[in-house]
Amino acid sequence: MAAMASTSPLIRLSPRFQARCASRKRPNNGRPPRPRRRSEKPGLRTRCEPPPRPVAPARPGPEATTYTRLPPREDFLAASIDAVSEVKLSDSRIALVDPGVDGVCGEVGQEHDYNDLEDGTDRGLAFNYISLDVFEGNSSARIDDGGDYDDDDDEEEEEEEEEDSDYGEFEGEEEVLGLDGGKIVSGYDGDGNKVMAMLYTVGDDDDENDCFAGKKTGLKDGKAVNLADSEDELDDEEAQVKEKGVPAVMRCFDRAKIYVKAGDGGNGVVAFRREKFVPLGGPSGGDGGRGGNVYLEVDSSMNSLLPFRNSVHFRAGRGRHGQGSKMAGAKGEDVVVKVAPGTVVREAGKEEVLLELLNPGQKALLLPGGRGGRGNASFKSGMNKVPRIAENGEEGPEMWLELELKLVADVGIIGVPNAGKSTFLSVISAAQPTIANYPFTTLLPNLGVVSFDYDSTMVVADLPGLLEGAHRGFGLGHEFLRHTERCSTLVHVVDGSSEQPELEFDAVRLELELFNPELAEKPYIVAYNKMDLPEAYERWPSFKERLEARRIQTFCMSAVKREGTYRVISAAYDVLQRSKEAKSTIEGWVDPSSLNHVAEKVKDQRSASISEFEITHDSSSHTWHVIGSGLRRFVQMTNWRYVDSEKRFQHVLEACGVNKTLMKLGVKEGDTVIVGELEMVWHDSAGRTGPSNINKGSTDSVRWPQWK
Numbered sequence: 001m002a003a004m005a006s007t008s009p010l011i012r013l014s015p016r017f018q019a020r021c022a023s024r025k026r027p028n029n030g031r032p033p034r035p036r037r038r039s040e041k042p043g044l045r046t047r048c049e050p051p052p053r054p055v056a057p058a059r060p061g062p063e064a065t066t067y068t069r070l071p072p073r074e075d076f077l078a079a080s081i082d083a084v085s086e087v088k089l090s091d092s093r094i095a096l097v098d099p100g101v102d103g104v105c106g107e108v109g110q111e112h113d114y115n116d117l118e119d120g121t122d123r124g125l126a127f128n129y130i131s132l133d134v135f136e137g138n139s140s141a142r143i144d145d146g147g148d149y150d151d152d153d154d155e156e157e158e159e160e161e162e163e164d165s166d167y168g169e170f171e172g173e174e175e176v177l178g179l180d181g182g183k184i185v186s187g188y189d190g191d192g193n194k195v196m197a198m199l200y201t202v203g204d205d206d207d208e209n210d211c212f213a214g215k216k217t218g219l220k221d222g223k224a225v226n227l228a229d230s231e232d233e234l235d236d237e238e239a240q241v242k243e244k245g246v247p248a249v250m251r252c253f254d255r256a257k258i259y260v261k262a263g264d265g266g267n268g269v270v271a272f273r274r275e276k277f278v279p280l281g282g283p284s285g286g287d288g289g290r291g292g293n294v295y296l297e298v299d300s301s302m303n304s305l306l307p308f309r310n311s312v313h314f315r316a317g318r319g320r321h322g323q324g325s326k327m328a329g330a331k332g333e334d335v336v337v338k339v340a341p342g343t344v345v346r347e348a349g350k351e352e353v354l355l356e357l358l359n360p361g362q363k364a365l366l367l368p369g370g371r372g373g374r375g376n377a378s379f380k381s382g383m384n385k386v387p388r389i390a391e392n393g394e395e396g397p398e399m400w401l402e403l404e405l406k407l408v409a410d411v412g413i414i415g416v417p418n419a420g421k422s423t424f425l426s427v428i429s430a431a432q433p434t435i436a437n438y439p440f441t442t443l444l445p446n447l448g449v450v451s452f453d454y455d456s457t458m459v460v461a462d463l464p465g466l467l468e469g470a471h472r473g474f475g476l477g478h479e480f481l482r483h484t485e486r487c488s489t490l491v492h493v494v495d496g497s498s499e500q501p502e503l504e505f506d507a508v509r510l511e512l513e514l515f516n517p518e519l520a521e522k523p524y525i526v527a528y529n530k531m532d533l534p535e536a537y538e539r540w541p542s543f544k545e546r547l548e549a550r551r552i553q554t555f556c557m558s559a560v561k562r563e564g565t566y567r568v569i570s571a572a573y574d575v576l577q578r579s580k581e582a583k584s585t586i587e588g589w590v591d592p593s594s595l596n597h598v599a600e601k602v603k604d605q606r607s608a609s610i611s612e613f614e615i616t617h618d619s620s621s622h623t624w625h626v627i628g629s630g631l632r633r634f635v636q637m638t639n640w641r642y643v644d645s646e647k648r649f650q651h652v653l654e655a656c657g658v659n660k661t662l663m664k665l666g667v668k669e670g671d672t673v674i675v676g677e678l679e680m681v682w683h684d685s686a687g688r689t690g691p692s693n694i695n696k697g698s699t700d701s702v703r704w705p706q707w708k
């Protein structure tokens with residue numbers, strides 16, 4: 001720009017363009033229209049309609065944050081939530097474990113009769129579990145709250161069921177895999193595909209409250225198989241995923257969408273010094289102030305992105321305009337957006353991560369404010385002593401950002417619902433997560449700090465249970481799978497009391513891989529839980545054998561009896577240390593100044609040369625588009641109120657080669673040329689319009705007294 005200013009006295013004004021319409025954005029900065037000047041006379045015909053503005057990025061509507069969207073009504077499980085809050089560990093089934101049971105991994109003591117829990121009523125929990133019928137052959141699975149299922153002779157009923165597509169997809173052999181509060185059912189559908197379903201209910205027989213029962217879900221290669229009433233059946237997969245949206249009560253405020261805008265620069269002004277005894281005071285218009293910057297800062301007191309529910313827009317202040325007596329405008333106020341530790345920042349709609357803000361105190365300059373426009377004092381030179389030109393302030397950049405909070409935990413506890421993950425966390429740390437004998441007790445991740453001694457501590461996160469299909473939105477797991485991306489190590493808790501622990505184990509591993517293959521590559525250990533239960537104890541040897549054959553480090557424990565847990569967590573600690581060492585050698589030291597790289601990029605874009613441009617031609621409308629960020633910025637900063645601005649603009653187009661290129665490409669008389677927001681008409685006969693537009697007294701021939 002400095003170079004441009006110095007060229008102004010040498011302007012060879014041969015305007016081939018006639019500006020039809022100058023930038024409409026701030027035509028007059030709110031001031032009353034000036035009387036026409038000579039230079040605005042003939043030749044400069046303005047068009048009434050504004051030039052086509054560049055297509056602005058679609059502005060997100062009210063769904064700016066994940067939590068502003070209301071969940072589908074049927075997903076709001078009021079009854080289930082009530083039920084959850086009533087359940088205590090002491091009430092749960094585990095309270096019935098006979099203390100006489102001997103240690104883990106060894107002999108199991110006496111048999112425990114838990115069969116009475118499977119009769120549909122869990123006394124401790126006062127829940128009514130649905131009955132699950134298991135069928136052979138081609139019969140259909142059916143859920144019935146305590147009702148009988150007639151699977152043989154009643155042909156009419158069978159016909160009805162065939163018509164009812166709710167059951168149609170879940171035909172074939174089924175077997176019960178787990179009967180723990182909820183029931184995991186596996187089977188084969190008509191096509192021979194493996195089908196899994198988690199069936200459970202909470203509350204009494206009242207259908208309205210029986211929300212979980214209303215959402216019985218069968219999972220078939222990640223697709224829902226709706227086993228409930230046909231009203232709930234959804235037409236397509238998309239609708240299913242939508243309906244599986246996490247209810248508002250369960251939503252973690254760990255995603256937000258915000259708008260940030262750096263402040264615009266203040267405008268420069270044209271002013272001349274008029275003072276007694278100071279003849280020919282000269283130009284004294286001050287520069288505009290710089291717009292405020294946008295910073296992102298990690299605030300250790302924040303643990304969610306909840307504050308962004310109310311405030312979505314963050315705009316830095318604009319710089320003040322310059323004033324006479326060479327007074328520069330004040331700088332605009334900066335805005336600092338505080339985020340929780342562990343926040344990942346992306347530009348909305350883009351995959352690329354802009355910033356990862358992990359540690360409290362980190363502060364990143366995200367968007368630098370716009371440059372202040374120069375006042376006429378800055379344009380003064382030996383050849384142009386009365387510059388009547390000033391610039392607009394540069395527009396501050398703006399952006400929609402997607403913020404995502406990922407837990408910063410060393411170890412993540414994963415596994416199917418009800419495996420005992422929360423129980424394990426409560427044993428190894430001081431955390432007190434809700435523990436209960438039904439799936440999805442944990443709705444939000446829990447954190448706990450495990451300390452071995454003063455120096456060695458690690459943060460462990462208990463994550464909501466994962467179901468098959470979690471990566472496609474089933475259950476709650478997918479909402480939280482991303483948290484595991486931050487964990488260096490995983491502890492995979494396997495429910496030993498399930499029918500086929502290995503199958504469940506593989507399903508969860510597959511989910512991790514499908515969600516993000518990098519997750520599956522993280523180091524992990526397996527903790528086979530509930531060893532105090534006879535069935536778990538029986539299955540342990542074969543489970544261990546198979547996993548060890550696959551070279552997977554496997555431990556057994558009884559979280560509730562606090563046996564074997566220390567071994568598991570110390571093994572996790574060892575794995576964590578090893579992975580940390582490996583990481584530090586690979587990644588090396590990270591330069592904290594790299595946090596400003598987004599702002600650096602913006603600055604680089606700003607300093608793009610005006611001679612870098614592309615020209616496209618639309619032959620149907622005889623329009624030429626001159627595209628270049630340097631030129632665009634130049635147009636935006638040109639203040640068309642001032643006569644000299646127009647001349648300087650013509651000169652710049654000539655100097656940077658736009659005119660020449662257009663002529664080379666075959667521009668014709670009357671064609672429209674669009675540069676940035678400015679639309680002009682091309683005239684071949686420069687002689688006709690060019691010299692006649694020059695305000696002869698405006699540049700080098702100006703005499704100071706003229707301004708007195």
Ligand SMILES: Nc1nc2c(ncn2[C@@H]2O[C@H](COP(=O)(O)OP(=O)(O)OP(=O)(O)O)[C@@H](O)[C@H]2O)c(=O)[nH]1
Pocket residue numbers: 092093094097415416417418419420421422423424434435436437438439440441442443463464465466529530531532533557558559560561
């Ligand atoms: N017998 C026995 N029961 C256990 C053991 N560990 C946990 N449980 C019980 O299993 C049930 C589920 O425990 P949670 O810790 O809530 O399971 P979770 O994996 O956190 O479940 P979600 O949060 O739903 O994913 C509770 O009733 C626990 O008391 C164990 O070692 N032995």
Ligand SMILES: [Mg+2]
Pocket residue numbers: 421422423433434435441442462464
């Ligand atoms: Mg839990």
